[in-house]
Structure formats: C-alpha cells, structure tokens
Amino acid sequence: MVSDKSALADDAIAAVPEPAPRRRTRSGGAPTIYDIAQLAGVNPSTVSRALNQPGRINAKTEARVRAAAKELDYHANPMARALPTGRTNTLGLFLADITNPMVFDVVRGAERAATAAGLTLVIAESQESGDLEETAIERLLPSVDGVVLATTRLSDERILALTRRKPVVLMNREVDGVTSVVPDIGPGVDETVAHLHGLGHRSIVYLSGPTTSWMSGRRWDALSASVVAHGMSLIEIGPNAPTLAGGRDAFARVQLSGATAVVAYNDLMAIGLLREASLRGVVFPDNLSIVGFDDIFGSDFTSPPLTTVRSPLLEAGTRAVDLVLHAITTGDQVTPCLVTGDLTTELVVRGSTGAPQAT
Amino acid sequence: MVSDKSALADDAIAAVPEPAPRRRTRSGGAPTIYDIAQLAGVNPSTVSRALNQPGRINAKTEARVRAAAKELDYHANPMARALPTGRTNTLGLFLADITNPMVFDVVRGAERAATAAGLTLVIAESQESGDLEETAIERLLPSVDGVVLATTRLSDERILALTRRKPVVLMNREVDGVTSVVPDIGPGVDETVAHLHGLGHRSIVYLSGPTTSWMSGRRWDALSASVVAHGMSLIEIGPNAPTLAGGRDAFARVQLSGATAVVAYNDLMAIGLLREASLRGVVFPDNLSIVGFDDIFGSDFTSPPLTTVRSPLLEAGTRAVDLVLHAITTGDQVTPCLVTGDLTTELVVRGSTGAPQAT
C-alpha cells in the first residue's frame, strides 16, 4: 500500500558504497538517556537533569554525562519528552495553497516570531482541499503547541472546535470566539476606488474568489461601500479559482461585461487575466485597467506591472504567531480578539491602471 | 522570553464572546482511551483494538466504543502512538528557501506521493541558514519516519550522519552513500550552449550561486564541458546569493565583463539581473542574452520573458518521497542510489536570448 518497487526499477541507478548501518545501541533504536547513563555510570534521571538544567548539578558529573551524550550522538526524543510535559516546542502553520506567492511573507513573519521564541515552525498545506486540510490538522494538532490557520477552508464550526483543543489563531478571516489577525482592507480599497474614479472610470467589475474564501467576501463588501461613496457602480464576476488559471478563464466574461476596470480578488487572478487579455489584443491600460490584491512576487514584472493593494503580510504572520505564543504561555486563558489596528493596507500604483480611452 | 504582552496592547482589539473552555476530561488533557474505556465500560486495550483493528472485535462492543469516542471528540495522540510503534506516519521535507518559486513543484510532487501513501508531509525551511536547518532537522527528525532534503546547505558529513538515524533522500545533490534524486542537467545545458552558439555568441558568463550549493557547481561543470565542445569560452562571476537581489547586485560586474550572454545559476538571479539591466538601459536581447534555470513561476512574464532550463521538479519530488517510502517499508535496508535516468532537463526558449548586435 505504501510504495512499489517500480520506483527503483529501470532507471539509471548507480550503486554507491556501503549501505550505512543505522543505529548503534542495544534496543536497536536511537540512543536514549539509559544508554548515556550506562556509559557515564550514573542514573538516567541524572542524565535528564544534567542535560536540561545545566549548573544545577555537579560540574564533573555533568561533564561526564555531556561527553557520553556527544559520543553516542544523543538527541532527545521530542515525542517522549512531550508526553509528560505536554509541550512540543513546535507550532503549526496551515496553508491552503503553497504555490501562491502571497504566503511568502506570511511564512517569513511566522518563522521570525517562532524562531525568536525558540520554537520550530512546521508548515502544512492542503492544496485548496478542505478534506486534506482536515486530515492534516487532525494528524498534526497533537504534535504542536499551537496553530495558525493562514488561509483555511474549514467551516466556522470546525475552526471553533479546534479552539477547544489547542490555541488557534486565524488569519484573513473572522470567526466568533476565535482570535484572528486580519489587515484592515478599508484604506487600500478606498484608495483603489478613488484612484479608478480619478482616472475616469465609472464602473468596476469585481473578480471574486472561491465562495469558501471569507476574505473574498470582505473585499467585495469594502468595494461596495467605497463604490457607493464615489457614486460608481460595481458588479461581480465569479466565483473563480484564486489562481492564474482562474483569472485567465474569466477573460471572456470580463470582455463580455464591457468593463473598463477590474479589481481581482488576488494578484494571481489579476495576473492571469492580464496575461490572457494581452494575448487577446487588449491594450493596457487604455482598454482595461486591472487591480489585484497582495502585491505578490512577480506582480511588479508583468507587462504592464500590476497595480495592487498591498497587505502587511509579514507583520500579520509575526503577529499571529505572537498571539499563539501568548495564549500558550498564559495557559490558554486568553480572550478571543481581533487584531486589525496597525495592520493597514495601501494601494501600489503601477502600470496596469490608467484612464479609459473611448473606442 | 517567549512573547510580551505588547502584542496584545494598544491595537484595535475587539473583545468577542466567551473564551471557549478547553478540554473536558479528568486529567485536564485531551480525552484518552482511558476516558473512552470508562464511558463505554470496557478495558482501554479493547478501545485500542476497536479503533485500530475494525472487525477483529465484537461488533456491538466496537460500536459502543466508537460512539464513546465520537462523543468525547477523541483523537489518538500520534506521539504516544509513535513511542511503542516507532512510526509517526509523517514525512519531513526540508527547504532552504520557501520564497523561491522553484519549490512549488517539489512540494506538490512530494505531497502527491505522501498523500497517496497515507502519510502527512510536514515542511520546514531554513531561510538559507545552515544553522537553522541543523536545529530544525534536529527537532523534527525523531518525529518523522523519513526525510527529503530538497535544497540542503548541510555538509556531506552531517548528511551522511542523518542517514544513520532515519531514511534520507537527497535532491539536487550527490553525497557518497546517500540516496539522491538529481535531474540530468546535461541535455538542457547542451541545448543552451548550442542555442547561444547558434545565435552567434562566442563567450558565456556563468553567474554562480552560493558556494554551499552543490548544484551550482554541477551547472558550472556541465557548462564547461559543453562550452569546450562548441569552441566557446566561459567565465564565472560569483558567488552570488541565489535570489533576485543576488542577480541584481551582479549587474555591475556583468556589464564590466563585456558579456554578450549570461547563464545564471537559477531563475531568481536571472530575473534580478534582467530587471536591473533593463532599468539601466540594456536592451534585450540585442545587448545581452540571459538564460536561467528552473522555469519558475513568473519567468514567463518578465520583459522579455526568460529563456530557461526546465527541470522535472514535480517528478523529482514524487520520486524522492517514493524512495523514502521504499526505504521505510523495506526496513531501511536499501542500497544508496542515484536516480537520474528519466529526469531530464530541456531548454525553454523565450525572448531573453537572441543574436548579439554589434555596438
């Protein structure tokens, strides 16, 4: 059920030296504190102390223990350690799609905070599948001290249920009773609408993401509000896959709509649309203006470069992990909250937007 | 040391309903088979069997156990399970830089193979730091059944040492005694050199990556061999950081060298150089031709689009995990080998290469 030999067959396989012998101790497993204890002539519990509470033990004994540990290439088993302590020193970051460059900054921010706290960050992604996400979380949850759901596709109920098992922080989504970090899209969206209005556009098409994306809904809401304030109109085309292909496939409908300005749910879609439109002879920004969200890797080297709403994703990732850490250290007794304040968005104007030219 | 309260202060924090109560059983921890046993009126070991060996137990008892488990929202603790069995059903994928789009396909390939085998893939990245990689591996190794090192910065010795602890498969690198998966760069490089030669170039500059990158050295070797065969010359500029910035920063030296054609260690560097050069007035491909490696996300929408050597990264990721799986199931008694055969590379010609124009 696991793998077949064919993986090893028929290829250009060059045999190499000796198949290194694994393991070197009695039980056949990795060296344990018992092995060290025996080698150093002390009690296993002394070994544990020597390694975890430096100084609180006879210097000579400690040295002997450390020497033995080094010789055996000993490494504490985190799982055995987690059993009595209940702590794994590990944090889980769950992503829906690791091939969306938008996660770069989230990961980096989370990593920075985790590393600073001496914790290891493990990343799992679900390929946009709620089921895969479900099982990944189920498997990993007991092995981590806390969790950040960066772009979850789970239902509100499932998320709330997780909350009762481990500290959970949500990103880019709000669920009642769950701590979450979501940048304030208001400023960026207002800038966008004002920018388009100033260029002469009177109507905007919103290319929405998946219906399971909470953030896609919020961006629509923010656009709606802002558009009204500017006396403009707004129509939705969607839902679409939040990918290059999703944007590309929406081109026909966009053209049919006669839109002069499109705001896409994210940069991937915006770029997908922009490239397909260019291929079909659309001239940017004369015939069409496009705005995306996230300011991802690559959004500044399309032709023309993409105007987009930038979010402080690195900050957000850091903040999310900090909140998990806080929940862990305070014994999980933290009031669910929504962090939004200084995480604001801004419009980055590039070449994909301009005044509509009468045809 | 872990986090300060400031993370929670001063921001726009909206308090939300009840801080959900965590945990619901005696010991204060997550529900265990003991809780289920008590609720179902059976022995803990019966619970274990009912859950792991469906059918091999009284149907009525099993039903009762399952009902109790569902009611308590029971989830087996993978760490406690791993202790007696020695298996975690988890694979580790280690990356040097998750912000390099080159990892997209590697991750997807690895995920596909892991999921097919019923295992969960956890990803860890080291931000190009050998030390961070070291500690991440140290922490995670005991918690996984096997490991894929996709772009490791570890020394040969350290890698070989890991081999003695858990099944390890290397990607994009060869180390004596370690199983590895490395695409055959020969064809792609030969095509590249022939392509440039055909355009009229007589000299090539190689923008090398970090000295810790094994693959950077191999690409140099392959270029050397091919260049000689074509009666061309080759010079190296480097080492450089394998990033956009690395390519950008190399521009001055490239210009100084008077090169007409540059082959960069990877697409990130190629794109960085291309963009900087464009900014400085270089006209592509008349003044300069650039070729990258990997065919990453975004390499097809630079101006001009990037000519690059594509590797079967998805295939390679799948293959690497299959090999780990094989090592696990056969009890680790696998001869180290090198898979290279059907993993071949090819040149993707785009607009960044052309005939050099006399100035």
Add this chain to the structure above:
DNA sequence: TTGTACGCGTTATCAC
C-alpha cells in the same frame, strides 16, 4: 472476545 501487564523515552516527585 476481552482483560492484564509491560515497554516506548522522558520528566517530575519523591527519598536518600
């Protein structure tokens, strides 16, 4: 079919 008892590697709580 089900219960008993032990081990997995570590930490923590006792004595000494």
Add this chain to the structure above:
DNA sequence: GTGATAACGCGTACAA
C-alpha cells in the same frame, strides 16, 4: 547532588 519510581498515552504479547 543523586538514585529510584511513578506517570504521560498508546500498542501489544500474553493470559484468561
């Protein structure tokens, strides 16, 4: 300062 011993949650021979 150090040694013995009991958990931690689960799997599993072995006995019943």
